[in-house]
Amino acid sequence: MRESVDHLAMLKAGLASIAGGVRLSADKRITTGHAAFDAALGGGLARGRVHELFAAEADDGPSAAGFAAMLALRAVGRGTPVFWLRTDEAGRHGGMIHAPGLVELGGDPDSLVLGQAPDTKALLRAAADAARCPGLGALIVEAHGKCPELDLTASRRLALAVEHSDMMLLMLRLEAEPAPSAADTRWAVSSAPSQALEANAPGAPTFEIELLRRRSGPAGMRWRLEWNRDRLSFTDPALPGAVVSLPSRRPAAAQPGLRLSA
């Protein structure tokens, strides 16, 4: 028995050396701020890896994109550039990125660089180049539709590139079905009803996320996360402390009256 365990350990070590996967220490992980979530992942999402975010349904695209933007904000410091690559189709279908909306999530649009590729092939080529650039903090690649070009080879290429540059690559898949890939984790993101504020106003962004697959660990867990912009972290919407406290000067939400901007 002991012998077989040794063999197993040896085989595992051999496989790890072939795969090039170095075991990650805790400082290489990006915490989300949500304790149970981080604990289940062994300290958060790994830096230098590819993480796939699938929109659970077609209408969950903006939520998945928002979730990716929030993870990128957790991953980078202020001023570190974030590169967001999209295709023309994504812009037509899902609207353009609106910088004031990014500010509302706690981001800095001045450090955002947007890339727009005419098709998926060009998108993947640009993504491979960007993934090799160590100056970037995070890279969001938004692929729309099935994308037969994004096969195992392509995703393995991206995974190797980010391993060297030590950045986080968030592969955003909208209107797509999960397919085999070299990603470290795979998630399904859908929007969830928010905690209502006063006068039944929609509250902070809330997500229902499911861990579909994980390279080294169990999968299938679900969480409900809420984004706290002021602390730049995810919280549990069920906790009473996580409910956004209302400032006293908030006439617009206190009664469904007018909010004048002009």
Add this chain to the structure above:
Amino acid sequence: MALADARARVPALQAAERDEAADRAWLERLADGCIRYSPMVALDAPDGLILDVTGCTHLFGAERGLAADVEARMATLRMTVRLAFAGTPRAAHALARYQALPAKDEAAAIRKLPVAALELEPEATQGLLRAGLKSVGELARRPMPAIAARFGGEAVSALRELLGEAARPIKPRIPIAPVMAERRFAEPVARTEYALQVLGELAAKAARQLEEAGQGGRRFEAFFFRSDGLVRPLAVETSRPSRDPALVMRLMNERVETLSDPIDPGFGFDLIRLSVLVAEPLAVTQLRLEGGAAREAEVAALIDRLSTRLGRNRVRRLMAQDSHIPEQMQLSLPAVEAGQPAAYWPKAGAGEPPLRPLHLFDPPQPIKVMAEVPDGPPHRFRWRRKLHEVKRFEGPERIASEWWKRKDGAVDKAGLTRDYYRVEDARGRRFWVFRHGLYEEKPDPRWYLHGLFA
């Protein structure tokens, strides 16, 4: 003469429709090819080119050599040329087109030109001929005020320009580069790989010139001159001043790969030139010691590479704009030219949920809305054939058009007020919808979906 008459006289006559756009494009290609002779090349539409060859002729063995070179190259393109050298562009233009009689020098030749060379209105030319003034010299002997009184001020200015008394500078087609490196070949080079290798050496040469001037280039343009007189330009841009030949060559190779039609050497290139069209000050730095700057340089290199491959409009940065109209709050600029922002992004209020969406539709998407009361919030709406039940809403947030853009400050159709609502449907999807126009502004205002919240 009508075409039928011409065909009756010459049965083998070939006729073709006149295509002005194609003529113009061809003239532009010829003009680009002529920058091998002088950087100052201007179009003289519809059928001429003007070259300022001041200080350039000795490279080709004086004016005679230059003329022979031009004629030889144009002959390979099966073009017939009429050349003239003169002290002013106007005089050269007229001599090339109207000179019929030989003359001993330039001034005499100009004076012998017919008055048609002034290219006045047909009535003015007719008037001059009726007055017995057949040549430019005869006209020039008359007092100028009398000419102006009878044939208009244009006649005087045309005459003065032709005689070299008034200057009319030419506008070069390609701006003159502050830094330039070029190499001529005795034998044309037929291989593109070798041409690109030579371009690399020219980039190193240009880099030395830039370094001496303490400058870095922002826009580099390579010209591959073919021996038949045409030229193939290739331009790359960098987002920050640079004089690294390796970087320039990486971008050039990237550019070559993205060409839809590959560089055709034809009978070979006999001149390769690298121009630095835009140069900016660049101090000597040691990026490795400055930590952050090295990372910034890496990102800038990435932006340059992708801008070259995908096109400069496809890699963008967002700039803040000082406006309260949602779609005008940001300006999306190519990342290679984005400068300092003119405004600051609005701050998000502490404790508030996001009030602006991450994705914005421009133009907004029309939706069908059911509201409980006409000017109330939406109760349910249909967007892209899907029905959304509104469970939570906040609003209206009233965004009016800019009063300074309205006619007399009045509420007119061009600037309807929008009432924005943040709504959330039963599945938790958050939308930003608005009613375009108040009921007092418009009888039946329409609803639009403007953005999607995370």
